[in-house]
Amino acid sequence: MKSLPYFFFISVVLLISFTGCKQNATLTNEPKSASFYPSSKPFARWFWFATEIKKPDIKYQLDWAKQNNFGGLEVVWVYPLYRYQAWFARDYNRYYPKDTTAQKWLSPEWSDVVNYTKSYSDSIGLSIDFGFGSAWPAAGSNIGREHASQIYGDTVFRQKLTFAWTWPEIQLVVNHLDSNAFHRFAEPIAPALEQALKGSKSALFMDSWEIKLNAKNKIWTPGFEDAFKKNFGYDVIPYMEAGIDSFPDVRYDYMLQLDEYVTDGFYKPLVKKCREMGAWSRVQCLAAPTDVMTTYGMVDIPETECMLNNPRFARIVSSSACLASRRMVSSETFTCMYGFPGTYLRKEQTADLKMVADAMFAQGVNHHIYIGMPYNPQGSDTIEFFTTCYFGPNGSLTPELPAFNAYVEKVAGILQKGRTYSDVAVYIPHEDAVMKGALPPERQRVWVWGEYEMRYVYPAAELEGYHPLWVNRHFLEQADFQNGKLVVGDAQFSALYIDAEYMDARALNRVLELAKKGLPVCLKRSPKEPGKVKAENYASILNELTSLKNVSEDFKQVVNHPPFISGDRIPEYWCRVEKDGTHYLFLAQGHSKDLKYPVYSGQSYMYQSDFKELTLNVNGKAIKQNFEFKPYQSLMLKISPNGEVEFMDITFIPRHPIIRARVKQKMYF
Numbered sequence: 001m002k003s004l005p006y007f008f009f010i011s012v013v014l015l016i017s018f019t020g021c022k023q024n025a026t027l028t029n030e031p032k033s034a035s036f037y038p039s040s041k042p043f044a045r046w047f048w049f050a051t052e053i054k055k056p057d058i059k060y061q062l063d064w065a066k067q068n069n070f071g072g073l074e075v076v077w078v079y080p081l082y083r084y085q086a087w088f089a090r091d092y093n094r095y096y097p098k099d100t101t102a103q104k105w106l107s108p109e110w111s112d113v114v115n116y117t118k119s120y121s122d123s124i125g126l127s128i129d130f131g132f133g134s135a136w137p138a139a140g141s142n143i144g145r146e147h148a149s150q151i152y153g154d155t156v157f158r159q160k161l162t163f164a165w166t167w168p169e170i171q172l173v174v175n176h177l178d179s180n181a182f183h184r185f186a187e188p189i190a191p192a193l194e195q196a197l198k199g200s201k202s203a204l205f206m207d208s209w210e211i212k213l214n215a216k217n218k219i220w221t222p223g224f225e226d227a228f229k230k231n232f233g234y235d236v237i238p239y240m241e242a243g244i245d246s247f248p249d250v251r252y253d254y255m256l257q258l259d260e261y262v263t264d265g266f267y268k269p270l271v272k273k274c275r276e277m278g279a280w281s282r283v284q285c286l287a288a289p290t291d292v293m294t295t296y297g298m299v300d301i302p303e304t305e306c307m308l309n310n311p312r313f314a315r316i317v318s319s320s321a322c323l324a325s326r327r328m329v330s331s332e333t334f335t336c337m338y339g340f341p342g343t344y345l346r347k348e349q350t351a352d353l354k355m356v357a358d359a360m361f362a363q364g365v366n367h368h369i370y371i372g373m374p375y376n377p378q379g380s381d382t383i384e385f386f387t388t389c390y391f392g393p394n395g396s397l398t399p400e401l402p403a404f405n406a407y408v409e410k411v412a413g414i415l416q417k418g419r420t421y422s423d424v425a426v427y428i429p430h431e432d433a434v435m436k437g438a439l440p441p442e443r444q445r446v447w448v449w450g451e452y453e454m455r456y457v458y459p460a461a462e463l464e465g466y467h468p469l470w471v472n473r474h475f476l477e478q479a480d481f482q483n484g485k486l487v488v489g490d491a492q493f494s495a496l497y498i499d500a501e502y503m504d505a506r507a508l509n510r511v512l513e514l515a516k517k518g519l520p521v522c523l524k525r526s527p528k529e530p531g532k533v534k535a536e537n538y539a540s541i542l543n544e545l546t547s548l549k550n551v552s553e554d555f556k557q558v559v560n561h562p563p564f565i566s567g568d569r570i571p572e573y574w575c576r577v578e579k580d581g582t583h584y585l586f587l588a589q590g591h592s593k594d595l596k597y598p599v600y601s602g603q604s605y606m607y608q609s610d611f612k613e614l615t616l617n618v619n620g621k622a623i624k625q626n627f628e629f630k631p632y633q634s635l636m637l638k639i640s641p642n643g644e645v646e647f648m649d650i651t652f653i654p655r656h657p658i659i660r661a662r663v664k665q666k667m668y669f
Contacts, residue, residue, distance in 0.1 A: 037367075072127030149176070293470060430454070522552060523553055567615060604654070
């Protein structure tokens with residue numbers, strides 16, 4: 001956020017250390033270990049529909065999850081089934097009478113079955129997490145108009161939530177810019193979950209930011225204009241009236257102000273409240289109108305999502321986690337994998353699931369939460385959820401689940417060891433994204449709107465072998481250059497790579513400070529300053545930076561060591577390293593590379609081995625080898641400090657009858 005007053009800042013910019021609002025965004029007392037749960041087994045999201053929840057049915061499904069090698073479940077509360085059926089039938093009254101059997105939301109009866117769920121799960125060694133509120137985004141029955149979401153120029157607008165447990169009562173979405181609204185939202189939830197949060201420690205889950213598209217560039221709250229004028233020195237109202245998207249520089253300032261409001265009004269109180277309740281915060285920050293790397297760095301367990309996001313988005317989340325010393329990165333995995341809604345439901349293939357899971361492992365994910373497992377009474381297996389792959393007793397995946405989950409458990413467990421390997425830091429082009437505004441129509445979806453969401457931002461191709469991680473201004477401000485390395489959190493970078501059209505003056509100055517200390521910087525082009533009011537000395541800062549000998553537009557001039565991995569066809573990969581120098585390198589199967597939404601059924605099909613000649617540069621040693629990727633298989637390498645390579649057995653053969661037989665007989669052609 002441009003600090004107050006920004007118009008004064010530009011005259012003295014960078015002469016003294018600047019303190020912005022986001023510098024203190026990272027909260028203290030955060031857990032740094034990846035060991036949040038007793039095992040690395042995957043979870044499933046357990047959708048409880050607003051119907052009578054019975055303890056024998058709870059026990060039945062918990063036992064089923066345990067027997068099928070799940071490590072835990074995440075309970076979320078959603079609408080009554082007739083609401084779902086009526087939605088698809090487009091008839092809300094005629095065929096689907098209201099179900100009044102459900103325990104009242106947050107009532108003692110509701111808490112009783114939730115408490116039983118937790119206590120029985122503890123007794124069988126199954127972890128349980130809970131959604132923070134009902135459905136998504138954050139909304140409550142106790143949220144009145146004064147605490148509800150608002151947009152500029154429309155005093156009537158309030159976003160409604162129509163698929164919460166309380167339907168047909170409609171909940172209002174909270175004003176994410178007002179901490180009072182968050183506290184009001186959390187007030188009845190905390191006591192209702194108090195007993196359930198005892199015993200083994202749970203996480204409270206907050207889903208992604210899903211504010212209506214027509215509100216994306218108009219989000220507002222009382223006092224916003226006054227704070228904006230104080231911070232930036234001019235009135236934003238005329239630009240809001242005219243349509244702020246016509247003024248990219250003003251929109252940039254607006255988004256910085258919005259970032260501060262959302263961070264202070266929602267994400268900070270959320271993380272703090274979870275800890276007060278004795279829980280971890282597990283949060284999807286994606287699509288929030290913030291510098292999302294900073295926001296992800298605040299929460300205990302940062303979570304990504306696929307396939308509604310392409311797997312490569314997860315690198316942003318994993319990078320933030322590394323820079324903030326968060327060693328678990330979770331993923332809501334397989335959501336609408338084959339398309340929206342529910343394509344190929346109950347016809348899923350484990351080979352396709354493995355392909356997607358491997359793509360996520362190769363982006364740093366080390367904890368999977370499958371979407372999902374609907375609540376079904378014992379003896380019934382007919383209830384489904386529209387966004388999900390189906391995980392239940394009679395699903396197409398069920399015969400293979402124990403073995404598939406064992407595979408996911410093994411790989412996730414290895415990728416929870418040590419810390420993420422780091423070499424080249426890449427400045428994330430957040431300013432470029434904010435200046436661009438809306439995505440082109442062909443890239444927009446119901447849940448996707450703006451470039452600032454960073455859903456299609458990837459490191460440059462020339463960095464592929466250097467295990468690139470993203471970095472933003474917030475983390476550069478926390479970083480220091482020590483013993484030839486840029487050190488921040490768990491990361492130690494040899495160089496900084498910048499390819500951005502725009503760069504905030506504070507970020508540019510911080511790069512200059514670090515470069516003066518000796519940090520090698522690859523500056524691919526000269527950036528411009530975003531925002532309406534410009535710093536007078538921006539050009540001089542840029543000129544001083546480009547004059548340094550350790551700054552060049554030629555990456556090979558900046559980084560004079562070989563890449564971590566090289567070859568003609570580098571697979572997507574992820575590496576963790578332990579204190580003694582042991583490296584764990586995951587090399588993903590070829591079909592996992594650059595996956596795009598949606599996956600088509602059978603996309604994973606592979607009938608013969610794929611060979612890749614790769615060179616690994618680890619601990620000063622070059623390891624050249626022709627690696628065989630057998631059908632459907634990825635590789636996990638354990639590389640000792642002295643360069644010895646061990647191929648760890650992570651074999652899982654999906655259930656395709658012909659291919660399965662050929663793989664077992666080593667007949668790949």
